[in-house]
Structure formats: C-alpha cells, structure tokens
Amino acid sequence: MGGSFDESGADLELVGVTKRFPGFTAIENLNLTIPAGSFFALLGPSGCGKTTTLRLVAGLEEPTAGRILIGGKDVTATKPHQRPVNTVFQSYALFPHMTVLANVEFGLKRRGISNAQALAHEALRLVELDHVAGRKPSQLSGGQQQRVALARAVVNRPALLLLDEPLGALDLKLRRQMQLELKAIQSEVGLTFLHVTHDQEEAMTMADTVAVMNKGRIEQMGAPEELYELPRTSFVANFLGQSNLFTGPVVESAADSITVEVAGVGVKVPRERAQRHAGEVTIGVRPEKLTLHTSKPDSVAGLNVLGPGTITDVSFTGVSTQYLVQIPGLPAITVFAQNMAFGPVAEQGAEVWVSWRVEHGFGLADEADPEPRFADDDDTRSIAVQRRQSLEVELDEA
Amino acid sequence: MAFGAFANSGPDLSASAPRRRSYVALILLAPGILYLIATFVAPLGSLVLTSFKEPGGNFEVGEYVYAFRWENYAEALGRFGEIFGRTFLFSLLATIFALIISYPLAYFIGVTLRRFPLWQSLVLILVIAPFFISFLLRTLAWKAIFSDEGPVVSFLQAIGLFGPEQYLNGTAFTVVFGLTYNYIPFMTLPIYASLERLDLRYVEAGGDLYAGPVQRFWRIILPLSLPGVVSGTLLTFIPASGDYVNASKDFLGSTNTVMAGNVINDLFFQSFYPVSAAVSILLMIAILIPVIAYVMKSGSEDLL
Incomplete structure (x- = not known):
C-alpha cells in the first residue's frame, strides 16, 4: 500500500461503456472524457443513468461492456x-459507530498515511467543523453531515472525486452556500470533480462542463452558457431552462440563415446555429429573449415577429413576469419580461405580438416531441417488464 | 422477533422523559413488580437463606434449620473448585465455537439472502426447526451417533486415528460439542437480527475509502453487528454454564466431565440443600462477574 497522495487530479475516460440490468439498459455505449482538474457535471432526470455512471467509475458496479480509464490506467477490472x-x-454513509474524526481518518489509515490525524483535522477545518471532531455523526445536522462526508472524501486527495447528488437533502439556502464552498474547495485543491445531479441550476453554477444525460446517453456536452444558448436537442432545450419550440418546413436557405415557416410566417435562424438546414425542422428561442408588443412592430431586418396572439396567463415571479401567449396554430409561447417598470406591461386577454432577434434563435437536430418532455424508465410498463424478468432470473437460479 | 429486542440498543428515552412523579406509572408497574418479587426476589432470598442453613437436631436426612453456617460456602468451593473451572472452560469453548459457526450463517441469511426473501425465511426456519424436537431427544440422538459402535467412532477406528479401546462419549469433546450444538440457534438469531438491518451502503463507503474485504469486516461489519454478537454470546454462555444435561453421564458426559449444573442437581436430589444452594449462588456470582466485565468492555451497557 502506497502511503502517499496523488500529485494532482487525473483524466477520466469512459470508452464504449454499456451497463445492462435485468430488464433494462441503464447506459448505452457511453464515451466520455473528463480532463484532469475540471469540474464536470452529469445532469439528467431520475432514471437517466447518471448515478449508474458514477457507480461504474467508483467500481461499485461492473460494466457489461467497455473500459474505464483513470489517468490513462485501465481500472475496469479493479475493486x-x-x-x-x-x-x-x-x-452520506458516515460510519455511525465512529466519531467524526475517525470517519475522516478512515481512508488515510487504510492507505497507511502517517500523519492521518493531523490531515483529518485540517480537512475538518476546511469545512469548518473541527469543533465537532469528537462527536458521532448522528449528533450532527444534515448540513454538517454533508460537510463531514465531503471532508472524508477530500482528505484522501483522490485523483477523482465523485459527488452523488450530495446537496439533495439540504434546504435551498444551505445548498447555495455548499455549492459555493464546493466550488472553492475544488479550485483550492485542484481535484477532478464528477458531480451527478438532477438540479440544472446547481450543474450550471458549479460545473465547467455539463453533460446532459437522457435514457442512458449523453445528449449534449459543453460549457453551461454554450448548452443554454445553443441547445442541440429538444430534450436539452427543455431540461436546461425553458424553450419555445416551433416546427415547420424550411422555405428559404440563404448563406447566413435559414427561414422556417411557422404558422404562415417566415422565421429566420442563423445557419451556424441550426443543426439541420432542410426539410421539417424544429427551431426555438428562450423565453427571456422575447419581447412583447401591444401593437404590431415594424418589420425590421434581423427581427422575427409572431402574432397577433392573446395573453392567456400572467404570473408575477418577482424579478420578472411570465406571460403565456396563445397564437393560433402554435403551442403556447412563454415570455419572461424583466420588471423594469411597475406592474405588468400587458393584461390577460390583451392582443400582443412577440419578437426576437434572429441571432437568438436556434435550430434543433431532432423534432420537438409532442409527448411529455421526458418519459422515464420507471413508467408502469417498463417496471412490469423488469419485475417479470428479475422474477424469471430468480426462478432460474432457484 | 423477540431476539430483535436484544440487538437494538435504541435511543435512551429515559434521559428525555419528564421527571414527574406519577402514580399512574406506579400502578401500571405494580403487577410486574409483584411478579418479580414473587418469582425472583423471594426465591433468591430463600436460596440465600438456605445456603446458610445447618443440619437439624434430629440428624434426619433433608432436615435443616436456619443458621449462619458460612462453612457451606467453604465446603462448596473446596469440593467443587475444579468443577467451577471446568464449567467456565466448557461454556467458554462452546460459546466461541457457536460464534464461529453462527456468524457466517447469520451473515448468509441476513445479508447474502436479502435479495431472496423466500429463501431467507426458509433458511431461518431451518435454524429454528430443531426446537420442534425435544432438546433431550436431540442430545440423546447425538449420544447414539457418538456411541462406541456408532458411525463416528467406527470411522475414526477404521482410518486408524482411534485405537480399538478409544471412545468418544463421556469425553470433554462430546460435552462441548453438545453444548455448542444446542446453543447455536441462540447465537445465530440475535446476530441475524443485527446483520439483517446492516446498511450495505456503509460497506460500500468502506470499499470506496480503500478498505479491502478483511478491513471492511473488522472495521465496519463486525462493529455494526456487535450488539447482536454480545446478545448471542450472553444467550449462549449463561445457559451453557448452568447446563446439567449435556455434561450428565446419562447423555454426552461422564464422571470426568461434571459441570456445576450437574453438582447442583445431584446435591439437591441427595437432599444436601444448603451446599446445593451455596454452589448455585457461587455459580451465579462466577457468571455475573465476567458477564458484567464483558458487557462493559464491549460498550453495550444498555443490555444491563
């Protein structure tokens, strides 16, 4: 056993990883490289395979196929x-029969590191909990336990730190605080962080790179701003923030833009922001990029205009007001307007037009799903299939 | 399951309970207290008094009068000191063997079979099943198996490990074997109750923190199942020390394997009540001291 730390974080590489459980496939042919020292977030709804990915990297599950490399070394077969x-x-899984200090020391002692106690105290000071070192985990609050769990992992200076929705159980205020602390610790110790979460805001505020996962695949990967401003699929467009999506045929294809016919009106999208340039395409725009007009705006180059429509709902959310606009032949359009002046700029039932700048639009690679946004693997039918198959396996073994 | 009660130390509610004198509580406790006085305190007092009695004036067998004859204790210790030592040794060995056999069994039922509830219940029933047959009958069956013409001795003689005049019945081996066999369910069930509740996520976390399988067992699984181990060893050691069946010459023992329980039994039926009572009290003290020390050391004071 080597009694020393790794020098720095290490690259994580997943090559063609597939994980099948009886009855369903959790991960399908996943290829992923996370560079050393980065804060990487895997974002997705429950059942998308993100926790399974994490458990595969930790070695708590074995992949059905594929290889896992940490710092260039193949660890697929290791425990x-x-x-x-x-x-x-x-x-958190803090050992209930040990003190907080013993919990933090645990990994260091197993690796035979000499000054375990001093290092453990140092890690506890990092999370500002050195004063409870002598207590048992059950005597701490949820937030404190979370910080101890973090100290227990960070103290080992792992090449790769895995975070499995560690902030899920905390209240909003504490969660914000812990997000900042986590980010600070990450830049301080320079480890590679792999963070699994279903909270898009958490992923976007903390991570350098976000990968959006759906049904065992990575839909899109990139910097948070990039993912938000230019989603490539309807799943990403809707899971990461909200989007207004319209589907129609491409009627004109110019050098710098394409024009899609939406409810009888041509809508322009920059060519480089559209994934497909012919046939039926789905285009979208973020609700905060839209402007409401109570009279028909002049048609200006570089501006898309839809309308007239009717405001069907107005809800005040503090910083902004959210309007739902119904235009005949289109799904309801969501508009976020900053509350620059007092009160809403338009009443419910008012006739309005919406406009946005051409460069804010984006074109998707797939078509907007008329179905609910994301169908989980845990719908009744697939659960029934899983049950039956696991029962069959059990009977075979018996 | 009643055994679960031993495995769970639970939160200490007495500390937070209001310290208000309540007659209702006393009334509710009264039947229990009266029962304890009638069936525990009174017999214990009677036992102590009997242990100091001396023979009556008529010198008839079984006639004793109240006195303070402490020589009963000297006699008990002097005559049966060696037997006390043997009782302790045999019970300890039986407890250790039962633990070695029961822990893996309990782990198998409580952890390995967790995903197969049907099998879990089935194996659990197998552990309890021997209770459906009389304890005496099962011990007699072992006597037959270990008998001089029985399969075990014949086999050992056939492979030359035993000479033609060597036998098993009546040896320390058969007595410790009988004790171990008879108390295995009492060891297995509390340990099972502890392990069945073991949260495997702690074991996963141990693996994540560089602990190999051996370290995970010693540092996580065993400490978390310690309440079950303590209950199991007590439920084995205490009754084994007072056992008078296995070591009896009618079962698996002989005059060379006499334990304290046999002495008390014999003395009682020979009407030597005071010495019999003195041996009982000495045995009780001899068990209580190591048990208290053990429980304090294992950090399970809640059991006391």
Whole structure:
C-alpha cells in the first residue's frame, strides 16, 4: 500500500461503456472524457443513468461492456478500494459507530498515511467543523453531515472525486452556500470533480462542463452558457431552462440563415446555429429573449415577429413576469419580461405580438416531441417488464 | 422477533422523559413488580437463606434449620473448585465455537439472502426447526451417533486415528460439542437480527475509502453487528454454564466431565440443600462477574 497522495487530479475516460440490468439498459455505449482538474457535471432526470455512471467509475458496479480509464490506467477490472477515487454519497454513509474524526481518518489509515490525524483535522477545518471532531455523526445536522462526508472524501486527495447528488437533502439556502464552498474547495485543491445531479441550476453554477444525460446517453456536452444558448436537442432545450419550440418546413436557405415557416410566417435562424438546414425542422428561442408588443412592430431586418396572439396567463415571479401567449396554430409561447417598470406591461386577454432577434434563435437536430418532455424508465410498463424478468432470473437460479 | 429486542440498543428515552412523579406509572408497574418479587426476589432470598442453613437436631436426612453456617460456602468451593473451572472452560469453548459457526450463517441469511426473501425465511426456519424436537431427544440422538459402535467412532477406528479401546462419549469433546450444538440457534438469531438491518451502503463507503474485504469486516461489519454478537454470546454462555444435561453421564458426559449444573442437581436430589444452594449462588456470582466485565468492555451497557 502506497502511503502517499496523488500529485494532482487525473483524466477520466469512459470508452464504449454499456451497463445492462435485468430488464433494462441503464447506459448505452457511453464515451466520455473528463480532463484532469475540471469540474464536470452529469445532469439528467431520475432514471437517466447518471448515478449508474458514477457507480461504474467508483467500481461499485461492473460494466457489461467497455473500459474505464483513470489517468490513462485501465481500472475496469479493479475493486473499489483499489481505485484512486472517492465518493460523497447521496446518503452520506458516515460510519455511525465512529466519531467524526475517525470517519475522516478512515481512508488515510487504510492507505497507511502517517500523519492521518493531523490531515483529518485540517480537512475538518476546511469545512469548518473541527469543533465537532469528537462527536458521532448522528449528533450532527444534515448540513454538517454533508460537510463531514465531503471532508472524508477530500482528505484522501483522490485523483477523482465523485459527488452523488450530495446537496439533495439540504434546504435551498444551505445548498447555495455548499455549492459555493464546493466550488472553492475544488479550485483550492485542484481535484477532478464528477458531480451527478438532477438540479440544472446547481450543474450550471458549479460545473465547467455539463453533460446532459437522457435514457442512458449523453445528449449534449459543453460549457453551461454554450448548452443554454445553443441547445442541440429538444430534450436539452427543455431540461436546461425553458424553450419555445416551433416546427415547420424550411422555405428559404440563404448563406447566413435559414427561414422556417411557422404558422404562415417566415422565421429566420442563423445557419451556424441550426443543426439541420432542410426539410421539417424544429427551431426555438428562450423565453427571456422575447419581447412583447401591444401593437404590431415594424418589420425590421434581423427581427422575427409572431402574432397577433392573446395573453392567456400572467404570473408575477418577482424579478420578472411570465406571460403565456396563445397564437393560433402554435403551442403556447412563454415570455419572461424583466420588471423594469411597475406592474405588468400587458393584461390577460390583451392582443400582443412577440419578437426576437434572429441571432437568438436556434435550430434543433431532432423534432420537438409532442409527448411529455421526458418519459422515464420507471413508467408502469417498463417496471412490469423488469419485475417479470428479475422474477424469471430468480426462478432460474432457484 | 423477540431476539430483535436484544440487538437494538435504541435511543435512551429515559434521559428525555419528564421527571414527574406519577402514580399512574406506579400502578401500571405494580403487577410486574409483584411478579418479580414473587418469582425472583423471594426465591433468591430463600436460596440465600438456605445456603446458610445447618443440619437439624434430629440428624434426619433433608432436615435443616436456619443458621449462619458460612462453612457451606467453604465446603462448596473446596469440593467443587475444579468443577467451577471446568464449567467456565466448557461454556467458554462452546460459546466461541457457536460464534464461529453462527456468524457466517447469520451473515448468509441476513445479508447474502436479502435479495431472496423466500429463501431467507426458509433458511431461518431451518435454524429454528430443531426446537420442534425435544432438546433431550436431540442430545440423546447425538449420544447414539457418538456411541462406541456408532458411525463416528467406527470411522475414526477404521482410518486408524482411534485405537480399538478409544471412545468418544463421556469425553470433554462430546460435552462441548453438545453444548455448542444446542446453543447455536441462540447465537445465530440475535446476530441475524443485527446483520439483517446492516446498511450495505456503509460497506460500500468502506470499499470506496480503500478498505479491502478483511478491513471492511473488522472495521465496519463486525462493529455494526456487535450488539447482536454480545446478545448471542450472553444467550449462549449463561445457559451453557448452568447446563446439567449435556455434561450428565446419562447423555454426552461422564464422571470426568461434571459441570456445576450437574453438582447442583445431584446435591439437591441427595437432599444436601444448603451446599446445593451455596454452589448455585457461587455459580451465579462466577457468571455475573465476567458477564458484567464483558458487557462493559464491549460498550453495550444498555443490555444491563
């Protein structure tokens, strides 16, 4: 056993990883590279395979196919305790029979590091909990336990730190605070962080790179601003913030833009912001990019205008007001307007037009799903299939 | 399951309960207290008094009068000191063997079979099943199996490990074997109750923190199942120390394997009540001291 730390964070590489459970496939042919020292977030709804990915990296599950490399070394066949990886578990999993200090020391002692106690105290000071070192985990609050779990993992200076929705159980205020602390710790110690979450705001505020996962695949990966401003699929457009999506045929294809016919009106999208340039395409625009007009705006180059429509709902959310606009032949359009002046600029039932600048539009690679936004693997039918198959396996073994 | 009660130390509610004198509580406790006085305190007092009695004036067998004859204790210790030592040794060995056999069994039922509830219940029933047959009958069955013409001795003689005049019944081996066999369910069930509740996420976390399988067992699984181990060892050691069946010459023992329980039994039926009572009290003290020390050391004071 080597009694020393890794010099720095390490690259994580997943090559063609597939994980099948009886009855369903959790991950399908996943290829992913996370560069050393980055804060990477896997974002997706429950059942999308993000926690399974994390458990595969930690070694708690074995992949059905594919390889996992940490710092260039193939660790696919190694056991969890042999991997230079530590996890902050969703349940924290602090050992209830040990003190906080013993919990933090645990990993160091298993690796035979000499000044374990001093390092553990240092890690506890980092999370500002050194004063409770002698207590048992059950005597701490949820937020404190979360910080101990973080200290217990960080103290080992793993090449790769895995975070499994560690902030899920915290209230909003504490969560914000912990997000900032986590980010600070990450830049301070320079580890590679792999953070799994279903909270898009958390992923966007903390991570350098966000990968949006759906049904065992990565839909899109990139910097948070990039993902938000230029979603490539309807899933990303709707999971990461809100989007207004319109589907129609491409009627004109120019050098710098394409024109899509939406409810009888041509809508322009920059060519480089559209994934497809012919046939039926789905285009979209973010609600805060839209402007409401109570009279028909003059048609100006570089501006898309839709309308007239009727405001069907107005809700005040503090910083902004959210309007729902119904234009005949289109799905309801959401508009966020900053509350620059007092009160809403238009009443419910008013006749309005919406406009946005051409460069704010985007074109998707797939078509907007008329179905609910994301169908989980846990619908009744697939659960029934899983149940039956696991029962069959059990009967075979019996 | 009643055994679960031993495995769970639970939160200490007494500390937070209001310290208000309540007659209702006393009334509710009264039947229990009266029952304890009638069936525990009174017999114990009677036992102590009996242990100091001396023979009556008529010198008839079984006639004793109240006195303070402490020599009963000297006699008990002097005559049966060696037997006390043997009782302790046999019970300890039986407890250790039962633990070695029961822990993996309990782990198998409580953890490995967790995903197969049907199998879990089935194996659990197998552990309890021996209770459906009389304890005496099962011990006699072992006597037959270990008998001089029985399969075990014949086999050992056939492979040359035993000479033609060597036998098993009546040896320390058969007595410790009988004790171990008879108390295995009492060891298995509390440990099972502890392990069945073991949260495997702690074990996963241990693996994540560089602990190999051996370290995970010693540092996580065993400490978390310790309440079950303590209950199980107590439920084995205490009754084994007072056992008078296995070591009896009618079952698996002989005059060379006499334990304290046999002495008390014999003395009682020979009407030597005061010495019999003195041996009982000495045995009780001899068990209580190591048990209290053990429980304090294992940090399970809640059991006391």
